[in-house]
Amino acid sequence: xxxxxxxxxxxxxxxxxxxxxxxxxxxxxxxxxxxxxxxxxxxxxxxxxxxxxxxxxxxxxxxxxxxxxxxxxx
Amino acid sequence: xxxxxxxxxxxxxxxxxxxxxxxxxxxxxxxxxxxxxxxxxxxxxxxxxxxxxxxxxxxxxxxxxxxxxxxxxxxxxxxxxxxxxxxxxxxxxxxxxxxxxxxxxxxxxxxxxxxxxxxxxxxxxxxxxxxxxxxxxxxxxxxxxxxxxxxxxxxxxxxxxxxxxxxxxxxxxxxxxxxxxxxxxxxxxxxxxxxxxxxxxxxxxxxxxxxxxxxxxxxxxxxxxxxxxxxxxxxxxxxxxxxxxxxxxxxxxxxxxxxxxxxxxxxxxxxxxxxxxxxxxxxxxxxxxxxxxxxxxxxxxxxxxxxxxxxxxxxxxxxxxxxxxxxxxxxxxxxxxxxxxxxxxxxxxxxxxxxxxxxxxxxxxxxxxxxxxxxxxxxxxxxxxxxx
Numbered sequence: 001x002x003x004x005x006x007x008x009x010x011x012x013x014x015x016x017x018x019x020x021x022x023x024x025x026x027x028x029x030x031x032x033x034x035x036x037x038x039x040x041x042x043x044x045x046x047x048x049x050x051x052x053x054x055x056x057x058x059x060x061x062x063x064x065x066x067x068x069x070x071x072x073x074x
Numbered sequence: 075x076x077x078x079x080x081x082x083x084x085x086x087x088x089x090x091x092x093x094x095x096x097x098x099x100x101x102x103x104x105x106x107x108x109x110x111x112x113x114x115x116x117x118x119x120x121x122x123x124x125x126x127x128x129x130x131x132x133x134x135x136x137x138x139x140x141x142x143x144x145x146x147x148x149x150x151x152x153x154x155x156x157x158x159x160x161x162x163x164x165x166x167x168x169x170x171x172x173x174x175x176x177x178x179x180x181x182x183x184x185x186x187x188x189x190x191x192x193x194x195x196x197x198x199x200x201x202x203x204x205x206x207x208x209x210x211x212x213x214x215x216x217x218x219x220x221x222x223x224x225x226x227x228x229x230x231x232x233x234x235x236x237x238x239x240x241x242x243x244x245x246x247x248x249x250x251x252x253x254x255x256x257x258x259x260x261x262x263x264x265x266x267x268x269x270x271x272x273x274x275x276x277x278x279x280x281x282x283x284x285x286x287x288x289x290x291x292x293x294x295x296x297x298x299x300x301x302x303x304x305x306x307x308x309x310x311x312x313x314x315x316x317x318x319x320x321x322x323x324x325x326x327x328x329x330x331x332x333x334x335x336x337x338x339x340x341x342x343x344x345x346x347x348x349x350x351x352x353x354x355x356x357x358x359x360x361x362x363x364x365x366x367x368x369x370x371x372x373x374x375x376x377x378x379x380x381x382x383x384x385x386x387x388x389x390x391x392x393x394x395x396x397x398x399x400x401x402x403x404x405x406x407x408x409x410x411x412x413x414x415x416x417x418x419x420x421x422x423x424x425x426x427x428x429x430x431x432x433x434x435x436x437x438x439x440x441x442x443x444x445x446x447x448x449x450x451x452x453x454x455x456x457x458x459x460x461x462x
Contacts, residue, residue: 006204007202007204007230008200008201008202008204011202011338014338014341014345015341017345018341018344018345018348021344021345021348021349022344022347022348022351031348031349032349035345035348035349038345039345042338042341042342042345045338046335046338048230049230049331049334049335049338052229052230053229054221054224054225054229054231054232054233055231055232055233056221056232056233056235057232057233057234057235058212058234058235058237059207059234059235059236059255059256059259060237061255067255067258067259069234072235
């Protein structure tokens with residue numbers, strides 16, 4: 001299942017990019033590469049924020065002891 | 075003699091520890107020092123007791139003569155008199171839920187002994203939880219409340235509901251089982267355990283030592299949300315965070331997406347500034363180079379500028395972007411699509427040109443031959459000069 005904890009990683013990477021861009025002595029190509037990656041991640045993070053829908057699952061234990069999850073109708 | 079009583083004291087203190095006993099208060103005397111002296115007796119026996127000021131100060135009032143109480147006490151020997159004495163640490167009247175209170179105090183003491191109430195144990199809640207489990211009843215409003223808060227504040231979440239009874243016969247066992255189940259959910263970030271409001275009796279399962287221990291054993295940080303105004307449950311004490319209601323727990327669990335949008339915008343600004351500064355540095359270096367070399371470098375820079383522009387055009391919130399201030403503009407169709415290629419233009423086509431301080435309406439007069447597929451149209455004199 002798609003893990004929405006992805007947001008946290010996008011944000012962490014984005015912050016790292018900004019830090020590098022501000023602090024490091026990069027050549028232009030390197031800076032551009034970072035910038036482009038930053039823009040990509042920024043867009044993705046925005047999309048996640050705007051388009052995500054809460055998923056709610058009910059977890060039960062089956063007779064064999066395994067965990068099953070089922071969407072809850074809301 | 076003192077050797078004997080001292081030895082006896084050591085044996086008794088080591089052997090008995092903290093015990094709970096029930097009895098009737100008699101011969102009560104409170105001294106000016108604040109210490110209490112009294113005898114506790116039942117039909118079979120009696121024993122002298124002391125309760126130090128530091129311990130009795132927590133009680134709402136002094137007991138009255140003849141009152142039935144439970145006490146938690148450490149037996150010891152009063153060496154000078156060779157007399158058995160109880161040092162009372164806690165006292166609970168047998169009226170108003172006395173036995174429950176005693177059980178609660180015993181459980182709390184056991185948890186404390188095992189270090190589970192230590193504030194240093196408390197873990198930080200994750201900043202951006204992706205997977206949250208909630209152990210609660212499906213009957214109450216708790217699940218509905220949590221869902222509506224998450225939906226509004228931070229819908230980037232999968233909420234796993236582990237249904238359980240939260241009151242009545244067997245509730246404790248079911249809550250423990252649900253907590254252990256939650257612990258098996260892969261990649262879980264956070265656990266909420268609780269229920270909506272109820273009477274003291276209704277909430278009692280959350281004062282169970284077993285439930286508290288199961289909460290404390292959770293692999294992921296926990297929020298306890300037992301709907302009550304005043305009392306603190308044992309679950310509250312062992313959880314990493316405590317909320318007065320399930321809704322409040324959900325608020326505490328996730329960030330607000332409005333606020334996060336704001337910090338994304340700030341990051342976007344820093345990103346653009348970072349690049350602008352970088353390109354400025356490169357331009358200055360270019361200025362210092364000889365003319366011959368400069369021509370080559372300019373060609374590289376120019377290609378790069380197109381890349382900057384292309385990337386920047388994707389950053390809607392950044393416009394007008396710093397890049398635009400250097401004489402570039404973004405062409406967009408009336409529908410807002412960035413026009414990047416010759417093929418997107420036809421003679422007579424109207425489009426918008428975004429420059430530093432706003433938009434300009436423009437129209438395609440002609441499509442001359444030269445190559446160039448930049449997303450930006452650039453004033454040609456600026457191109458020839460390069461930038462910087």
